[in-house]
Amino acid sequence: MLIDTHCHLDFPDFAGDIEAYVGRAEAAGVSRMVTISTRVARFPAYAALAERFPSVWCTVGTHPHGAHEELDVTAAQLVELSRHPRCVAIGEAGLDYHYDKSPREAQKQGLLTHIAAARETQLPLVIHSREADEDMAAILREEMGKGAFPAILHCFTAGEMLARTGVALGLYVSFSGILTFKTSEALRAIAREIPLERLLVETDAPYLAPTPYRGKRNEPSYVVETAKILADVKGVSFDEIARITTENARRCYWKMDHATRPAQVG
Numbered sequence: 001m002l003i004d005t006h007c008h009l010d011f012p013d014f015a016g017d018i019e020a021y022v023g024r025a026e027a028a029g030v031s032r033m034v035t036i037s038t039r040v041a042r043f044p045a046y047a048a049l050a051e052r053f054p055s056v057w058c059t060v061g062t063h064p065h066g067a068h069e070e071l072d073v074t075a076a077q078l079v080e081l082s083r084h085p086r087c088v089a090i091g092e093a094g095l096d097y098h099y100d101k102s103p104r105e106a107q108k109q110g111l112l113t114h115i116a117a118a119r120e121t122q123l124p125l126v127i128h129s130r131e132a133d134e135d136m137a138a139i140l141r142e143e144m145g146k147g148a149f150p151a152i153l154h155c156f157t158a159g160e161m162l163a164r165t166g167v168a169l170g171l172y173v174s175f176s177g178i179l180t181f182k183t184s185e186a187l188r189a190i191a192r193e194i195p196l197e198r199l200l201v202e203t204d205a206p207y208l209a210p211t212p213y214r215g216k217r218n219e220p221s222y223v224v225e226t227a228k229i230l231a232d233v234k235g236v237s238f239d240e241i242a243r244i245t246t247e248n249a250r251r252c253y254w255k256m257d258h259a260t261r262p263a264q265v266g
Contacts (some may be wrong), residue, residue, distance in 0.1 A: 177210030
């Protein structure tokens with residue numbers, strides 16, 4: 001059993017055949033999928049998917065690419081929307097200095113708003129960080145000092161410093177199909193050092209299909225391939241990495257199994 005901790009089932013790539021994609025994932029042993037919010041304004045669509053399929057859950061948040069478009073979204077609004085019974089996390093939010101589609105100050109402002117919501121709800125913050133290691137590490141250290149919150153460094157492709165910072169702060173580190181690419185030896189070396197209890201797997205579908213599906217549309221069933229490589233990197237069996245990452249995902253996305261916040265979270 002595996003959990004795809006990050007996919008985008010609302011994207012047009014899946015329109016018209018969503019039942020088949022969800023069905024293939026379940027048949028492959030992917031028992032749960034988390035479809036990730038990129039715009040708060042689209043939350044009804046994410047919630048509808050999660051309501052439609054028992055194996056699908058959702059989040060609420062604004063991707064850094066659109067941070068400037070939703071600066072009016074408040075932490076209180078995120079908290080209120082996150083009360084939906086199928087919503088298990090805040091985000092994705094963060095910093096993307098590769099594309100810079102949104103002004104960096106807007107990205108930072110949005111990230112801080114999402115952190116505030118994650119801190120209040122103790123739902124995990126799904127963090128997008130690309131080519132922003134120094135700023136992200138500094139923000140995380142400062143904000144954790146104001147009050148702890150759970151979080152995930154999603155689709156991790158950053159450097160060793162951010163990985164170590166995240167682990168030290170109690171974050172989860174999630175690996176996508178990029179881990180399987182021949183050119184990703186440096187990333188595999190970082191994964192080798194992440195404690196087993198902090199590892200997650202994801203697809204980020206429809207993007208980043210793993211080997212041997214590279215170049216094709218990614219889908220949740222393909223998370224199996226990433227888990228195979230992660231098992232090899234960590235020197236454990238596939239069954240063991242499936243068990244560990246599933247337990248981690250259920251602990252991180254605690255709302256999947258608990259109607260109310262467990263006392264030990266946060």
